[in-house]
Amino acid sequence: MNMQHTTQELQAVVNTDSRLYRAAADLLARADIHLNGDAAWDMQLRKPGVPERAFxxxxxxxxxxxMDGDWDxxxxxxFFAHLLRARLGDEVKPVRLAFHALTARLFNLQSERRAWMVGKEHYDLGNEFYAAMLDPRMxxxxxxxxxxxxxxxxxxxxxxxVCxxxxxxPGMRVLDIGCGWGSFMRYAAEKYGVQCVGVTISKEQxxxxxxxxxxxxxDFRLQDYRDMHERFDRIVSIGMFEHVGHKNHRTYMEVAHRCLEDDGLFLLHTIGKNKRQSTSDPWIDKYIFPNGDLPSIGQIGDAMDDLFVAEDLHNFGADYDKTLMAWHANFEQAWPRFADQLGERFRRMWSYYLLSCxxxxxxxxxxxxxxxLSKQGVLGGYQRVS
Structure with a gap:
C-alpha cells in the first residue's frame, strides 16, 4: 500500500482539517505525542470523533x-506517561464533568450503604480471574x-x-482493614505467629x-470497618483507604484509634494524589472503582490530627508502575481463558485501566x-525499616 493511499484512507476516517483535530494535535505535541505518528506512544485514530469526545x-x-476501538x-x-508528565489534563476541563466534581464534593459517596458497591462491581468480578492476573498469594x-x-x-x-x-x-492480635483475599493475614500468621482479624466488603474475597x-x-469477616469496636495490638490497612472517601477520613481514623491499643502501631498503605482539591477520575469511577477517592497528604494529615503521631512516611510509588505492568502481562497471557465470557470491550477496558494507571x-x-502511626509516639523514636 503506497503512502498516498494511506493518507486518503486516513482522511476518510477523520477530518484532519477540523478545528478540534488541529487543537488536539497541537496539545498532544506538547507531550511529544503525535496523531497517527510513528512512535510507540503516538495516538492512532481508527474512527472519527475521538478529539470531540475527549474535549x-x-x-x-x-x-x-x-473501549469502542476508536483509537489505539x-x-x-x-502514551499516558507522556500525557500526564506534560500535565495536559489541567488544560482540558469539560463543562459536563463539573457535575461529577460537584457531586463528589457535596455528597458522601462512600456511606455505609454505598460502600458495598465497589465490592460487588469490582472485587466480586471472580476469584479465577484475579488468580490469573495476580501473584500466587493474590x-x-x-x-x-x-x-x-x-x-x-x-x-x-x-x-x-509491612510486618x-x-x-x-508472636501472639499479637492484628486487625486488617480491607483484608482482600487474605494475603497479608496469612503471611503474618505463617511467618510471625500472630492472630489476625480481617474485614472486607467483598463476598467473593x-x-x-x-x-x-x-x-x-x-478470622475473615464480611463487614464494614465502621462496625469494628474490638482492641488490637496492631492495625494494618493495605490498599483500602482509597475507597474511604474524604468525608469519611476522620471517621476511619477514629475507628483505628479506638481499636488500637495505646502502645500499638498502625500501618496505612494507600495510593495518593498530589493535589488536595481534585476529584476522582470519571472513567475510573464509572468502569473500575465506583466511588473511589484518592487522598492527598494534607487530607490524611487533617484526618489524623490529634489522634496519631506520624512515625514514618515512605513513598515507593514508582514500584506500582512495575506491579501494574506485571499484572497486565499476566492478564494478556490469561485472556484466552476469559475472552468468550467477558468479550473484547472488557479486554480493552481492563487494559486501559492497568496501562493508564x-x-x-x-x-x-x-x-x-x-x-x-502511633497513638502517643514511640518512646525514643521509631527506627525506619526498608
Whole structure:
C-alpha cells in the first residue's frame, strides 16, 4: 500500500482539517505525542470523533472511545506517561464533568450503604480471574521491588516490609482493614505467629479467604470497618483507604484509634494524589472503582490530627508502575481463558485501566505511601525499616 493511499484512507476516517483535530494535535505535541505518528506512544485514530469526545468529556470520553476501538496506541502506558508528565489534563476541563466534581464534593459517596458497591462491581468480578492476573498469594496492591526480580518476590517483600514496620511478635492480635483475599493475614500468621482479624466488603474475597487451609489464627469477616469496636495490638490497612472517601477520613481514623491499643502501631498503605482539591477520575469511577477517592497528604494529615503521631512516611510509588505492568502481562497471557465470557470491550477496558494507571505512576502523577502511626509516639523514636 503506497503512502498516498494511506493518507486518503486516513482522511476518510477523520477530518484532519477540523478545528478540534488541529487543537488536539497541537496539545498532544506538547507531550511529544503525535496523531497517527510513528512512535510507540503516538495516538492512532481508527474512527472519527475521538478529539470531540475527549474535549467534551475528558478522560471519560477518551477511555470510552478506546473501549469502542476508536483509537489505539502501541504502548498505552507510555502514551499516558507522556500525557500526564506534560500535565495536559489541567488544560482540558469539560463543562459536563463539573457535575461529577460537584457531586463528589457535596455528597458522601462512600456511606455505609454505598460502600458495598465497589465490592460487588469490582472485587466480586471472580476469584479465577484475579488468580490469573495476580501473584500466587493474590495480593492486589503495590509490590516492593527493591530487591525483587518478579511479581511474586515483590509481593512477598512488601508483605514482609509491612510486618517488620509493625514490629510484629508472636501472639499479637492484628486487625486488617480491607483484608482482600487474605494475603497479608496469612503471611503474618505463617511467618510471625500472630492472630489476625480481617474485614472486607467483598463476598467473593471473604469466601475465598475462608476456603484456604491453615486458618486457625485467621478470622475473615464480611463487614464494614465502621462496625469494628474490638482492641488490637496492631492495625494494618493495605490498599483500602482509597475507597474511604474524604468525608469519611476522620471517621476511619477514629475507628483505628479506638481499636488500637495505646502502645500499638498502625500501618496505612494507600495510593495518593498530589493535589488536595481534585476529584476522582470519571472513567475510573464509572468502569473500575465506583466511588473511589484518592487522598492527598494534607487530607490524611487533617484526618489524623490529634489522634496519631506520624512515625514514618515512605513513598515507593514508582514500584506500582512495575506491579501494574506485571499484572497486565499476566492478564494478556490469561485472556484466552476469559475472552468468550467477558468479550473484547472488557479486554480493552481492563487494559486501559492497568496501562493508564502504570503511566500515571511512571509520570509521578500518583504516589504510593506507607504511613506508620502511633497513638502517643514511640518512646525514643521509631527506627525506619526498608
Amino acid at each position: 467534551a468529556s475528558g478522560n471519560l470520553g477518551l477511555g470510552e472511545a478506546y 496506541a502501541g504502548q498505552l502506558d507510555e 495480593t492486589y496492591t503495590c509490590g516492593y521491588w527493591k530487591d525483587a526480580s518478579n511479581l511474586a518476590e515483590a509481593q512477598e517483600a512488601k508483605l514482609d516490609l 517488620r514496620k509493625l514490629r510484629l511478635e 471473604a469466601e475465598y479467604a475462608r476456603s484456604l487451609p491453615g486458618g486457625a489464627n485467621l 502504570a503511566g500515571a505512576f511512571r509520570a509521578r502523577d500518583l504516589q504510593l505511601w506507607q504511613w506508620v
